[in-house]
Amino acid sequence: MTETSTRTRPSAIGWRLPPFYCPIEPAVHPRVGQLEQRAIAWLDSMGIFGNAMDRAWSIATHSADFSCRIIPYGDDEPLLLFIEWNHWAFALDDICHDTGAADVKTAAIVDLNARVSRCLEAPGSGMLGSTPFDAALEDLAARTRAMTTPVQLRRVAEGMRDWLFGAAWQVSNVERGVMPSLSDYVAMRPSINGTRFSLSWSEIASGIHIPDHELYSAPVQALTEAAGFIVSCDNDLFSYAKEDSQETTDQNIVNVLAHERRCPPDRALEEALAIRDRTMTLFLDLRAQIARNAGLHLRRYLEALGHYISGCIRWMDAAPRYASPRNRYDLPVPGATYGITWRDSPRDSGTAPLPIASAAWWWEQLDAPVTPCAATA
Secondary structure, eight states, rough: OOOHHHHSOOOTTTTOOEEEEOOOOOOTTTTHHHHHHHHHHHHHHHTTOHHHHHHHHHHHOOOOHHHEEEEETHHHHHHHOOOOOOOHHHHHHIIIOOOOTTOHHHHHHHHHHHHHHHHHHSOOOOSHHHHHHHHHHHHHHHHHHHHHHHHHHOOOOOOHHHHHHHHHHHHHHHHHHHOOHHHHHHHHHHHTTHHHHHHHHHHHHHHHOOHHHTTSHHHHHHHHHHHHHHHHHHHHTTTTTTTTSSOOOOSHHHHHHHHHHHHOOHHHHHHHHHHHHHHHHHHHHHHHHHHHHHOOOHHHHHHHHHHHHHHHHHHHHOHHHHHHHTOOSSOOTTTTOOOOEEEESOOOOOSSOOOGGGHHHHHHHHOOOOOOOOTTT
16 A cells, blocks of 8 residues: 555544443543653653654653553552553554564564563563663563562563463464454453553552452453453554554454454444443443442452543543554644544443353353452451
8 A cells, every 4th residue: 555545545434433432430640741751751761762753653652641541540650660661562562563564473473472571570581682672671670570569560460461462362363364253352352452461550550459369250350351342442443543554454343343244344333332332331230230349449440440441532532643643644743633522322232241252251240249358348
């Protein structure tokens, strides 16, 4: 595709995104501006930018706005570290994981991901190179180990492995020329999105301490996956135009449905929105059920899941990474926005499980017990 056609043709699903159903109040950290400046200073000090354009596009991720919306009441220092992790992770995603190149090799990505994971888990493992990008990861890993408890570090490491595992699966589909089935995509998309990595920082920065038997209970894990899937569906819509000029067809909820249903993207979009909204109904019902018998820290985790969904929509709406994407603009456009609107009710108000095998177990958790911990009740 030529540069001219890429930049002038409209997105297949349109620039005016359909109204969003999200009856969760938004919030943002009061020091988002100061934290953003500190994070940019860290980026500059690490020297990871190849040029001024790369620096501008890194800032265009609005990583501070993302982090401060999903963790609106967090402590400054862990929140800052999470912002810096996000700048680094977006760069890794763009450079290695989600390039859209047809010649991508899964073996190389798996090797890289193993080295990244080990850097966090084992100090001084010596498995990285000597580039500024590698040095930035070493810095992030060392500061994370110094800041976290053993349990917190384990959850960050597990979240990172889950994200990198999902990214490798996505790359393997590209290498094989495979568009995943809807069920496979729903199962893997929260991992690709880094859901558990982000939520581990919600726990750390917000001082949330959930016992393992509560966090890893089936209802809470189902709720976590459902939240990650909702955020992923929203991300697929906001990033559709950013990735529609790739060599390979991007794996997102619209393209997966279009491939499976053998229909154009605009028709697939309607079904994607219905699936997303019915999952939102499940999320609200299951969260209310869990909250009835939840202790203090589990209730705060349930609130964090809501901030994750609500915050991501508002962040992506005004992030130049999405609203003025790099495949259409030489530089980010200040103030670019999708100008999203809202709706009061879901497009699909059904409460029965979606006919998606990998997601059916989310609905099975309705009325399933979560054993409360006496110490946190």
